[in-house]
Amino acid sequence: MTSMERILTTASHREPDRVPLLLLPTLHGARELGLTIEHYFSKAEHVVKGQLRMLERYGHDCVCGYFHVALEAEAWGGCTIFREDGPPNAGPPPLTAEAIASLQPPRIADQPGLRRVLEAQGALRRAVGDAVPVLGAVISPFSLPVLQLGFEGYLDLMFDRPELMQRLMEVNSAFCLEWANAQVAAGAHAISYVDPLASSLLVDPALYRRFGNPVAKKVIAAIAAPTAVHLASGPCLALLEDLIDTGTGMVGVGEEDLATVKEACRGRITVVGNLNGIRMRSWDEAATLAAVKGAIDAAASGGGFILSDQHGEIPWQVPETTLTVLADAVREYGRYPLTGGRG
Amino acid sequence: MVTSCYSGNAADYLDSSPVLLLESALVGMDRLAVQRIHADSGLSPLSFCEQVIAPTLSVIGEKWDRGELSLSHVYMSGRLCEEFMEEVLGGRSAAAQERRRVALAVLEDYHLLGKRLVGFVLKGAGIPYLDYGTVDVHELVRRVQRDGVRILLISALMLPSALKVREVRDALDQLGLECRIVVGGAPFRLDPALHREVGADLSCDTASQVLSALARLREGES
Structure with a gap:
């Protein structure tokens, strides 16, 4: 099977030849090319080269055409702070609540950073065709305000000024949809709808149902490609029915019991996760094998499962040797039919 | 890792406990109830901070840790308490045990x-x-x-x-x-x-x- 066939089969809740692996080392390409992270992300061709080298090295089942979160903050007037040992971070929030009434969504074509992402996705698609999924990503309209206003400013807005909150959801939805579909047009096969604030760990589910879920349903329905809702390490179980209700086909799983999540999702939505990237930094070979086996045992039976990390990004501090062991372990231990009636 | 110095278990407090009443008011975003619970407690503002607000924020924090509440609850509870303390204490500070910087x-x-x-x-x-x-x-x-x-x-x-x-x-x-x-x-x-x-x-x-x-x-x- 090709990677695409493997993923489409498991997403149909059937067992492919082996458990698919969505390995998301968005930063490690810089190390592959001997570049700083800032230089790496400055040109689309670097990211393309980095992703293709890693695809060859690990033999996983995707290429990641997404750069980093701060680019979306830049589109709204924010800035990016680069560091040598981790993901670029968004600087101070660029908006205030007072700006929302007259706020207009930025045009994708006017954003050099976002255009670089589209350029990379186009080149990746030309390189891998339809054999390997090219992944894109958007920050959800409900989670984007953390970058726009800061977390405190956003919570204040949600509680104190619901009319402005509603307006912000509309503006953000327009941007999010244009950004997602621009990625699809450029070459992305699927879009990760990154919505950490949907997690009940962060926001009262009543608020998510009032503001976040309606826009998720609207935007996801209009994205011209399959989507995965990803809560970026946040637990999903408490809101699972709401997430399924968005119409998405996959859900990223955070730090929670994978077997329980899989049972709740079985036959309804594909589970993506949930290796702990923070702990992965210090895994030796035995710990890596144990983590891979544990996840496969917990969730792989019957398909509907893709092995990945919890956050949607492998930390820079995770060594390449660990990723190699991880990828080899999936090929060795994730072959269907699973031995010993596992799962 | 440390655990809270107050009980994070709401069951440890009586139903009529100001801590439980305040927890309910904070989670429900009821500013007026915060004032009322303080008035009914008969405590001075400083004592109310020490005996009611601090343990209530602890209960709410522990409930978040157990997945029973969200961070938005924790934030708004803290914000309401901060507003209350500004109002009743002005620039004064509650009694502190902490002498180190x-x-x-x-x-x-x-x-x-x-x-x-x-x-x-x-x-x-x-x-x-x-x-x-x-x-x-x-x-x-x-x-x-x-x-x-x-x-x-x-x-x-x-x-x-x-x-x-x-x-x-x-x-x-x-x-x-x-x-x-x-x-x-x-x-x-x-x-x-x-x-x-x-x-x-x-x-x-x-x-x-x-x-x-x-x-x-x-x-x-x-």
Whole structure:
């Protein structure tokens, strides 16, 4: 099977030849090319080269055409702070609540950073065709305000000024949809709808149902490609029915019991996760094998499962040797039919 | 990791307990009820802070830790308590047990919510602290030395920021400064061994656990 066939089969809740692996080392390409992270992300061709080298090295089942979160903050007037040992971070929030009434969504074509992402996705698609999924990503309209206003400013807005909150959801939805579909047009096969604030760990589910879920349903329905809702390490179980209700086909799983999540999702939505990237930094070979086996045992039976990390990004501090062991372990231990009636 | 110095279990309080009543008012965002519970308690504002607000924020923090409440509840509860204290105490501070100099900082990051939550708890307990905002390692160490800080609270959301705590620890040690470090934030929750790796003395899973951490350091138990 090709990677695409493997993923489409498991997403149909059937067992492919082996458990698919969505390995998301968005930063490690810089190390592959001997570049700083800032230089790496400055040109689309670097990211393309980095992703293709890693695809060859690990033999996983995707290429990641997404750069980093701060680019979306830049589109709204924010800035990016680069560091040598981790993901670029968004600087101070660029908006205030007072700006929302007259706020207009930025045009994708006017954003050099976002255009670089589209350029990379186009080149990746030309390189891998339809054999390997090219992944894109958007920050959800409900989670984007953390970058726009800061977390405190956003919570204040949600509680104190619901009319402005509603307006912000509309503006953000327009941007999010244009950004997602621009990625699809450029070459992305699927879009990760990154919505950490949907997690009940962060926001009262009543608020998510009032503001976040309606826009998720609207935007996801209009994205011209399959989507995965990803809560970026946040637990999903408490809101699972709401997430399924968005119409998405996959859900990223955070730090929670994978077997329980899989049972709740079985036959309804594909589970993506949930290796702990923070702990992965210090895994030796035995710990890596144990983590891979544990996840496969917990969730792989019957398909509907893709092995990945919890956050949607492998930390820079995770060594390449660990990723190699991880990828080899999936090929060795994730072959269907699973031995010993596992799962 | 530390646990709260107050019971995080609401069942430990009687139904009519001001702590339970206040918890319900805060989670329900009922400002008027906060005033009413204070009036009905018969406590002075300072005593109300110490005997009701601090344990209530602890109960709410522990419920968040157990997945029973969301961070938005924790934030709004802290904000309402802060507003109440501003109103009834003005510039005065509640009675503080803490005599050592405490500072609160975020390392090289603009994710400030965790710091704000810790600030709510410290204010609720009447503990004065220096708010350093977002600083880099060099500036943080310089201020700790300048201000004679004995307990440094560091909030981190991103893994690289969490790892920077090691540089702070090493720099403080090289200067021979006796300053204890207490950390909190997502990377430390996701990897309970991380705080030891970076040389922190204690790690808190919730903002409200900072009171217990201060108590433990005071007693020399850590």
